[in-house]
Amino acid sequence: MINLIKKGDYVKVDYILEVDGKVIDTSIEEVAKENKIYYPEREYEPIGFIVGNGELIEGFEEAVIGMEVGEEKTVTIPPEKGYGLRDERLIQEIPKEMFADADFEPQEGMLILASGIPAKIIxxxxxxxxxxxxxxxxGKELKFTIKVRDVQPAESE
Structure with a gap:
């Protein structure tokens, strides 16, 4: 019997994420090396999650529903089902003097934690x-290539 993925199932998938035509993340070591995004300290292996638990972005979880082990597909996820639309209210100008005690000089492009929240200095x-x-x-459209490696059906009640 073929197990089609449904909400509540535990699945393991490999993925390749492209944004603006460029591979920016993957669970596959060879793909990371080919695209010059390889990090030796990272473990490249399928990611596991329970479908519908909100562990991953909504569009990704929706994309695996109905797939089966061994199946591969490519989906394009709009910002609304990915990381959301850009919100201009999340861009804030603060006095430079607030960085007086920091152990770095603020520079454009720098990623920092501001009160524990990640931010980019623009x-x-x-x-x-x-x-x-x-x-x-x-605000970005996300193109995922997803390959299902394993499915553990949800426990029957």
Missing amino acids: KVTDDTVTLDFNHELA
Whole structure:
């Protein structure tokens, strides 16, 4: 009997994520090396999750429903089902003096934690630093190639 993935199932999948035509993440070591995004300290292996638990972005979880072991497909996920739309309210200008005690000099492009929240410095002037608290993939269309490696059906009640 073929087990089609449904909500509640535990699945393991390999994936390749492309944004703007460029591979930016993958669970497959060879693909990471080919695309020059390989990190030796990372474990490249299928990711496991329970479908419908909200462990991954909504569009990814929806994409695996109805797939079966060994199946591969490519899906394009809109921002609304990915990391959301960009929100201009999450761009904030703060006084540069707030960085006086920091152990670094703020520079454009730098990723920092501001009160424990990740932010990207997008502008630095003599008096201010502008921070963007949007997720780096907010507003982006995500192209995932997904291959199902394993399915453990949800426990029957």
